[in-house]
Amino acid sequence: MTTIPSLIRSQQTAEEILEPTPMMKLRRRVFKNHSFLIGALTLIFIITIAVLAPFIAPHDPYDQDLSRRLINPFWHDKKTADLYVFGTDKVGRDYLSRVIYGAQISLLIGFLTVLISGVIGTALGVIAGYFGGRVDMVVNFIINTRLAMPVFLVAMAAVVAFGASIHVVIMVLGLFLWDRFAVVMRSITMQARDLDYVSAARAIGCSTPYIIIREIFPNVLSSLTVVATVEMANAILLEAALSFLGFGVQAPTPSWGLMLNEGREYMFFSPWLLALPGTGLFLLVLAINLFGDGLRDVTLERER
Amino acid sequence: MIYNLGKKLLSALTVTLITSSFAHASPEDNSLVIAWGSTGPIEHVDNYVNTNRTGIWFSRMVWDQLIYREPKTFEYKPLLAKSWKALSDTVWQFELRQGVKFHNGEAFDADDVVYTLNWISNPKNGVKVQRNVNWIKEARKVGPYTVDVEMKRPFPQAFEFLSGPITIYPNEYYAKVGPDGMHKAPVGTGPMKVVSIKTAEEYVFEKNKGYTWGSPKGEAQVDKMVVREIADVQTQIAELLAGGIDITADISADHVTQIGGVSGFTALQAGTMRTGYIGFDAAGRGNHEPVTKLKVRQAMAHAIDRKSLVKNLIRGDAGVIHTPCFPTQFGCDVNAAVKYEFDQGKAKKLLAEAGYPNGFDIDFYTFRPADWAEAVMGDLAKVGIKAKLTKMPYFALRDKQRKEGTTPMFLMDWGSYSMNDMSAITSHFFKKGPDDFALDDDVANWLEAGDTNSDASVRKANYAKAIKKITGQVYWLPMFNHVRNYGYRKELKFIPYQDEIPRFWQYGWK
Amino acid sequence: MIVYTIKRIFVAFLILLVVSGLTFSLSHLSADPALTIAGEQASDEDIEAVRKLYGFDKPVVEQYFNWLSSALQGDLGKSYHYKAPVVEMISGRIGTTMTLGFLAILFALVVSIPLGTIAAMRPNSIIDRFALLLAVFGQALPTFWFALMMIILFGVWLRWLPISGNTSWAHFVMPTIALGYYATPALMRLTRAGMIEVLSSDYIRTAKAKGLLPVSVLFKHALRNAIIPVVALAAVWFGFMLGGSIVIETIFNLKGIGWLSYDALLRSDLPVVQAIVLIFASFYVILTLFADLLNAYLDPRISVR
Secondary structure, three states: OOOOOHHHHHHOOHHHHHOOOHHHHHHHHHHHHHHHHHHHHHHHHHHHHHHOHHHHOOOOOOOOOHHHOOOOOOOOOOOOOOOOOOOEOOOOOEHHHHHHHHHHHHHHHHHHHHHHHHHHHHHHHHHHHHHOHHHHHHHHHHHHHHHHOOHHHHHHHHHHHHOOOHHHHHHHHHHHOOHHHHHHHHHHHHHHHOOHHHHHHHHOOOOHHHHHHHHHHHHHHHHHHHHHHHHHHHHHHHHHHHHHOOOOOOOOOOOHHHHHHHHHHHOOOOOHHHHHHHHHHHHHHHHHHHHHHHHHHHHHHHHO | OHHHHHHHHHHHHHHHHHOOOOOOOOHHHOEEEEEEOOOOOOOOOOOOOOOOOOOHHHHHHHOOOOEEEOOOOOOEEEOOEEEEEEOOOOEEEEEEOOOOEOOOOOEOOHHHHHHHHHHHHOHHHOOOOHHHHOOEEEEEEEEOOEEEEEEOOOOOOHHHHHOOOOOOOOHHHHHHHHHHHHHHOOOOOOOEEEEEEEOOOEEEEEEOOOOOOOOOOOOOOOOEEEEEEOOOHHHHHHHHHHOOOOEEOOOOHHHHHHHHOOOOEEEEEEEEEEEEEEEEOOOOOOOOOHHHOHHHHHHHHHHOOHHHHHHHHHOOOOOEOOOOOOOOOEOOOHHHOOOOOOOHHHHHHHHHHHOOOOOOEEEEEEOOOHHHHHHHHHHHHHOOOEEEEEEOOHHHHHHHHHHOOOOOEEEEEEOHHHOOEHHHOHHHHHOOOOOOOOOOHHHHHHHHHHHHOOOHHHHHHHHHHHHHHHHHOOOEEEEEEEEEEEEEEOOEEOOOOOOOOOOHHHOEEO | OHHHHHHHHHHHHHHHHHHHHHHHHHHHHHOOHHHHHHOOOOOHHHHHHHHHHHOOOOOHHHHHHHHHHHHHOOOOOEOOOOOOEHHHHHHHHHHHHHHHHHHHHHHHHHHHHHHHHHHHHOOOOHHHHHHHHHHHHHHOOOHHHHHHHHHHHHHHHOOOOOOOOOOOHHHHHHHHHHHHHHHHHHHHHHHHHHHHHHHOOHHHHHHHHOOOOHHHHHHHHHHHHHHHHHHHHHHHHHHHHHHHHHHHHHHHOOOOHHHHHHHHHHOOOHHHHHHHHHHHHHHHHHHHHHHHHHHHHHOOHHHHO
């Protein structure tokens, strides 16, 4: 759903993917050259919060008590401000702590999804690029088949089939969001294959895996990172949408998407329950996008 | 096919674009817009083709039964049948009411009753819910307004079916159009006539002006009614607040407080007989060792603060239930039940005795709002039991239970098909059917004896034994009866009922 | 060229075949359809009877080929829940989804072309910067969240727009914006780039030199040339919008095929899910097929490869 249209993707080459997209050029114009800095700082901030959550969070995000449910946040209720700054949710858990831990969940889903999809996509891409010919054709067919599948709908079906949990969501998204990795790796590998030092390595009898791991990988790491940021933002938004419809992470996990799903019940009367996790999600995705744009600039400049 | 699809697509496109005006009902033209969604779209409005649960509100508006069950006292009163008497253990004779007409003008008489009962009881006609009809042997016309109904065996719950899912169809019309025709243009004797049906979207009704023969159901209170299918509760509330609909029945307890606080709206809670319970895999179908131990189940029964859950999350006039059935139901003897008070100290002791002083991990399943399950999990965590929640859609969960049986613990509920008889709930779950996780021979035998005997005292005695064993063994931890929450415009005259059956035609404007 | 076309069509079919096979096996893992069909009050015997009747007792592979052979004849089976033919259900609802997707893309174009044009003519003006800021932020905004905010504001507080249903134009306003805003930044940017390029081209300068009015130059020449790639991109976005319609239709109670797929998943109504996946996949495959063929036509080297 909130992905770059797959159609465009299928037509793309690696250069186009790594080339700044219209969206990125646009962001760059807005943030001038500060985009990398703003993105990186925000991202570091959110990661710090996530990592230090056990120390920062004023309460246990799972500690519930029905007798203190739905306490208003500090701007509505001065009395409880010191105890529950953002109030409590519908089973009496501290909302601030849940928002803080929510960063962990979103980042975890983002990272692990990208890890899985990165491995799949890279493997397919490298194989296709290195061997070419029929292998390449088969990989291309696999990529096209994957692109033809409506991600969101099939992800929902998979969640119904295997039961909703954070593992299933990560697995499903990981198995879906690898196409861009594959396209990029394929084309980069093709180029690298013909470079001098790779030919030299082959000439002195290095094995294929050795060449791929030792000679090709280091050269494509930065490109991989750029693709990873795009897919990470994607995965985080998809998880949120899945959890929002009840096809994602299970309660009581403090996922922002799930919190949006739960907070939705109170959208007309306690809108902060919707606004707070929504803001977290928004900031994280924005930061990842900006960071990715900036990284791409740095990468492209260095390579030129 | 492609061509046809394209043509239909084109026409759909234009229709959607041209139809306009979203004038909503107002009290001035005596019309009413209702949002409905909790039970999901009616798959097919023919009462015998759908599962009854989805179609129940519809069927009560359009059709009538032979017998009326008074919704507050659960007494049986005349509806299409004027009177009845038992001719033998297995035969009832009904005197029918005269002067009743179907919506299409067809007069109601013995032929309609005989035709309907014989049609539905014939397995070839494929009535979806066979248990509703498979006890009927035959219906015979004795006079123009007299019918004998023969049962296959003594069947004490017969009136629950004759006052519930069995509605009377017009014989000539149904013979002509069949189920699909009935779906397109339903015809009955009920208080409202169908104007139009758009599956899963909206149903439009108008008042049946001829419904003046003194039906205990009462005449329709509004001239026109639109029932809209809106699955999403928040969308329903938005529509209510924005004036697009007049009443919703799907909101949560918190919404009741919130909507009740908005001027121009009223909200109320009304208890139903839907009974919530935590089921345990005591029979070990899924090989989860701890729950097969009685002491562990008892510990959990003591560990869960049901009172606090009811007071804080369910509210209304819901209460903690101690029986594996709803107390108004026939046979549901509260005194027979073993009760477990909230006592976490005792729970810990029992756990230690069972060999789990540090608790254990368990998978916990539900299809209901997660906060109820989360409250239970919070209590269990305090005695060391770590429950991991999986929330699934109803059908998926039920399927998992039946096929795999790998659900050691589950928070579910049962509405007893709105039947005021214990057989509709306890016998369903404890007679070693696919939903039975106790597989207890004694319980199954007692329930069978209770279900099939026509002597009320024998039935009660057997049911009491079953209740005692089920609660003593904690096969189920009965939780609470569900509450239905309603939000509506202040000017609406609205009556809720315990049996969960909405009677929309009784809603009107003050 | 002909060989290439045939090859591409063959691959397209192969893709649909694999997609449908994957979905079929996935959905048949999820639930026992017999239970869904028989309903919640069914006995074991009822369920067993249904299983036999529908052939669920046969191996999945056999079931798949049965489904495939009837699908090729235009019969996508019957809904377990609604008992109606799936083709009928979808054709009755696809209009709503197509209308929504069409309006959403129209909205995106109507917003992005003027904004892109202004931006091209007056880069870095306040309007330009404001529009860009909005777009950048919008891109990080979850669609469903944005939709809910609109409902609160325009539906409940201001009461300007109807919230749910599809009975009038007005009902499509909020869903259209919610679905369409996501496409605007990309289209806007493309318009802007295209306009800048065209405006600096020789023939526009010639036209200006000939003394033609700036407005007529803009509309008659510049915009017309810049807009072609934008419309092409918009067509591509259209396919993507169908997928996004699941959340939007659910929130706004629009009963199109997006909603239908959600409803069907909740009920384990497999033939419906199966058919909708196939339809979405077909949209993708057909659109890419056309794009590839067009490319090949424009650049003959491709088909030789």
